[in-house]
Amino acid sequence: MMTxxxxxxxxxxxxxxxxxxxxxxxxxxxxxxxxxxxYIKSNQGSLNAEVPEAFELGYTILALTNMAQKDTxxxxxxxxxxxxxxxxxxxxxxxxAVKVLDQTLSxxxxxxxxxxxxLYAFKMHDxxxxxxxxxxxxxxxxxxxxxxxxxxxxxxxxxxxxxxxxHSSQYAGMVAKANSFxxxxxxxKMFKDHKNYKxxxxxxxxxxxxxxxxxxxxxxxxxxxxxxxxxxxxxxxxSQMIAKASE
Numbered sequence: 001m002m003t004x005x006x007x008x009x010x011x012x013x014x015x016x017x018x019x020x021x022x023x024x025x026x027x028x029x030x031x032x033x034x035x036x037x038x039y040i041k042s043n044q045g046s047l048n049a050e051v052p053e054a055f056e057l058g059y060t061i062l063a064l065t066n067m068a069q070k071d072t073x074x075x076x077x078x079x080x081x082x083x084x085x086x087x088x089x090x091x092x093x094x095x096x097a098v099k100v101l102d103q104t105l106s107x108x109x110x111x112x113x114x115x116x117x118x119l120y121a122f123k124m125h126d127x128x129x130x131x132x133x134x135x136x137x138x139x140x141x142x143x144x145x146x147x148x149x150x151x152x153x154x155x156x157x158x159x160x161x162x163x164x165x166x167h168s169s170q171y172a173g174m175v176a177k178a179n180s181f182x183x184x185x186x187x188x189k190m191f192k193d194h195k196n197y198k199x200x201x202x203x204x205x206x207x208x209x210x211x212x213x214x215x216x217x218x219x220x221x222x223x224x225x226x227x228x229x230x231x232x233x234x235x236x237x238x239s240q241m242i243a244k245a246s247e
Contacts, residue, residue, distance in 0.1 A: 060089060192213075200224065
């Protein structure tokens with residue numbers, strides 16, 4: 001159980017920085033709920049951090065686009081991980097998945113958050129890019145239907161599963177780090193009271209960090225998309241961005 005003293009200790013780790021980073025916070029229909037009673041029972045009262053394979057696939061494809069190369073706010077290019085991504089996948093920058101994503105977001109940059117939010121609803125299953133059982137994306141403006149096969153093709157053509165497996169220890173380290181910064185009790189005090197919280201992590205994520213609220217009746221969960229770096233974690237709540245753990 002977190003005491004008020006320990007919460008203050010966690011809160012003191014954060015300071016407001018990265019004011020130029022684009023953030024968003026919204027109650028959205030980009031992802032709608034299809035919760036089962038088992039999902040609610042399993043997740044209520046929890047905060048879970050993860051690096052989802054499908055989400056990382058989407059961000060890897062994004063990193064290869066011309067848009068991401070020009071816009072320095074989208075992808076964290078300062079890390080060895082980014083260099084590994086480019087070394088492994090740079091030769092696929094002309095892949096159709098990359099080209100179509102680049103064309104779509106370059107023409108409609110206002111839909112970037114729809115893209116980010118929608119990625120959360122997907123998972124990889126037997127090499128397929130599919131919607132998770134407890135979510136729907138019918139009304140997501142980005143229009144993921146046309147991208148499902150493109151992302152699957154990229155996954156298969158590049159052997160992305162091997163790259164993801166090779167970096168499992170790094171992802172686990174990110175999860176442990178995130179869990180050391182915040183837990184369920186702290187999240188309830190930092191954010192609006194929700195039934196559960198998800199921290200969706202990626203070593204590539206930099207700009208367009210934010211939150212997404214998904215609800216079904218009285219049950220709501222908050223999905224947090226943070227920027228993690230060597231010294232801390234940055235994310236937003238409905239009123240401000242809280243960022244960077246002290247050294």
